[in-house]
Amino acid sequence: MTDHPPSKRADAARNRQRILDAARAAFAATGPETSMAEIARQSGVGSATLYRNFATRHELLEALLVDEVDEVCAAAATVEGDSPEERLTTWLRRFFQYVTTKRPIVLGLLEHTDTADPVFQSRERMLAASQPLLSAAQDAHQIAGDLDLDQILDLVMAIAKIPGSPEYRQPILDVALAGLHTRDT
Structure with a gap:
């Protein structure tokens, strides 16, 4: 039996949660002016993944x-x-x-x-x-x-x-x- 990589849905859900967790921590530490690039960096996802999940700062907030x-x-x-x-x-x-x-x-x-x-x-x-x-x-x-x-x-x-x-x-x-x-x- 071979191990299968997680489904894209599971990966997408994990990425979304990582973004939310990183954003929550970043906004608590530095305020709402924290850049989207910094949130992507802290969450460990690329900017494209961040913007695919949250097209704007408003959507993320x-x-x-x-x-x-x-x-x-x-x-x-x-x-x-x-x-x-x-x-x-x-x-x-x-x-x-x-x-x-x-x-x-x-x-x-x-x-x-x-x-x-x-x-x-x-x-x-x-x-x-x-x-x-x-x-x-x-x-x-x-x-x-x-x-x-x-x-x-x-x-x-x-x-x-x-x-x-x-x-x-x-x-x-x-x-x-x-x-x-x-x-x-």
Whole structure:
């Protein structure tokens, strides 16, 4: 029996993933101005392969955003925890991580287009995916009912934008999430 080389489809899928991984790392390290040539170099593919997968920088940035949004939305359905409150706060921490790492991608999308549909659609998708978590925590009287999900996501995003290291922002996030608990009135 002879070994057969991987099918072109498998190679193409691997190349696409290598490009996305390299682009994600490059944009996180140097920002949205990272050249397409540098992304091709870091991914180990030729420029032709890069442009066959993503004809423009905008397409690449959009694919990165959609992939990350898919991951965060999927996490809302699979998040673990002993209580509805714990599941919600665990997901909000995952959302916080997403917000802190996607900023270069969103800036790049906003810079290279007149509209930012994927940016605004991602918020709607996040709200739809996480609303059951908030509803369950509020129904269990573990999270205060006087805030809606838009407000809570805005709070987490505001903390993510605070200048400083992750170590600086983490205790701020911890206090804010602790403040979501049901309050005695």
